Structures are given as C-alpha cells and as structure tokens.
Amino acid sequence: MKWNDFTVTVPASTANLGPGFDSIGLALDLHMTIHVSENPVWIVEYADEEYRHLPSSSDNLIVQTAKKVAQKYGEQLPSAKLLIETDIPLGRGLGSSASAIAGGIELADCLLGLKIPMQEKVRIGTEMEGHPDNISASLLGGATISYANGEELAVVHVPKVDIGIIILVPQEVFLTSESRGLLPEKLDYKEAVSSSAAANVVSAAIAGGDWQTAGRMMEKDEFHEPYRKAKFPGFDEIRSVCRKAGAYGVAISGAGPSLFVVTEKGKEHRLSQILNKQFTHYECLLTKPSESGIKSVQTVL
DSSP states (O other): OOOOEEEEEEEEEEEEETOOOOTTEEEEEEEEEEEEEEEEEEEESSSSSGTTTTTTTSSSSSHHHHHHHHHHOOOOOEEEEEEEEEOOTSSSSSHHHHHHHHHHHHHHHHHHHHOOOHHHHHHHHHHHSSSSSHHHHHHOOOOOEEEESSSSSEEEEEEEOOOEEEEEEESSOOOOOHHTTOSSSSSOHHHHHHHHHHHHHHHHHHHHHHHHHHHHHHHHHHHHHHHGGGTHHHHHOOOOHHHHOOSSSSEEEEESSSSSEETTTHHHHHHHHHHHOOOOOOOEEEBBBBBBOOEEOOOOO
C-alpha cells in the first residue's frame, strides 16, 4: 500500500462547566497538530518545549492509544514518525490527555483505513479516558452533554456555541489524580439533588444558547467545586470581579488548575485586561469554542 503523509488536528477542551461533572464538555480553539510521516520505527517529537519530557517512542500515549485501537480491530499498526505542534497548555485542565487519546484513535483510523464511525470513536475514547466529557468535545467539536456507565453511551451534540472565553492559567501543574483525591466518597442527598438540577439547567441553556442562565447555573455546583476551590488563589475574588464586569460565569476547568470564564462574545478582551491587572498569579488565555472537532488531511507535497 502506498504511503501518504497526513496531519491530524485535535481541539483542546474544558470539562464539567460547573455541575456537569464528567458529563459536559466544550471544545476550545486551541489545538494539537500531529504531522504523520513514514518511518521504520516509532518516533514522537514535540515542537513545544513544555511537552518534550513526554515519551518519544512507542510508549507515548498517542501511539499506545493507536495500538489499542488496532488491536481492537485485529490489525497490525505500521510505525510512523509523529511531529507534534500544540498550543494546549499541558496539565492545566484543558484536556491535553483527551486530545492525545483522540489523536491516537484518529491516527489508527487513518493508518489502517478503518473508517470508524464517530460514535464508535467517542465510545472507544470514553473507555480509555474513563469519562466522556473531554473526549467527546475533542472528537465532535462544539459542546457535548454525555452519559456513560461502562455499557451505555449517549451524547447530545451542540455544534455551535457563540461565546467569549478566558482561561485563567496558573503556573502550577495540577494532576487530575491529585484533584480527584480531594473529592468525598459520598455526597449529601440534598446537595446531589441541587447540583443535578443545576446541571440539567446548564445543559438545557447551552442547547438553547442561553448563556446568561448557563453561566449563572455553572456557579451552583456542589459536586466538586467546594472541595477543590481552595487550590485556586483568589477564587472567590475572581468570581466576584467577573460578575461585576458582566461575565456570564466562572468555573473550574476540568479538574483544574485553570479557571474557565465565559462572557458575551466581544467582551472577553476588556475583561482579560481587568483580570491581568488584578490577578498576576494567572495568565489570561483568550480563546473561543471550536466548532470543528478532530480532523485529518493528507499532506500536499
């Protein structure tokens, strides 16, 4: 079979959006781009310094994912060289691992010509990631609201999301495993009902494009925010400043350590100036939703 170089592009994502714990995801206009070329052995090179400590051969997460997909379909995966460029901050709650897993699924699909349906890609990614929020957003783009229990998977896709986004990124990396360790084993019934109701309204508001309501309900979470927010310097003050400036809402991005600020499109630049001035511990990263999910294109020589 003739080899054709190709490129896989995967968007970053933010997850939870407050009470939508392990369920709601939103693709962001930050991307990982994987340039794939023929090579007798696996080589993984990162153009970005932040990523260069990651494995550079077949033990890389992207390659490991691709191999698992190949095994699932009873195929032998050919080796390749991967040159990776990314503007997704590593370990900052923006779905960098989900992007890698999504990239690995697409890599296997392209190398083997499997033509895997998108729903199946989401299912495979959910099994590997452990929850569907980030992976579904990176694969589909837009916003996703998902249910997965290990046997059944249901995903509602909202392709167009029209908002302005600020990600407040601290210098520290916060491991997801560490963040999950802060959560309680059990939750009070009343708190669970309240957060579930808030998540329902967030989901419906996102589907209806009502971000005024979605942002307000984002801040009603009792599933994880109360147990994690002490890790975020100035959390309550940041939320107060954002509210006064007219932002829709503020939530922890995934497991952290970044914060997700959603505002009316066009107003994110002014708000970022305010936040930059008052909260120097964080870097303000301006972005927007990505309507496009994962995609692959053949390299034109």
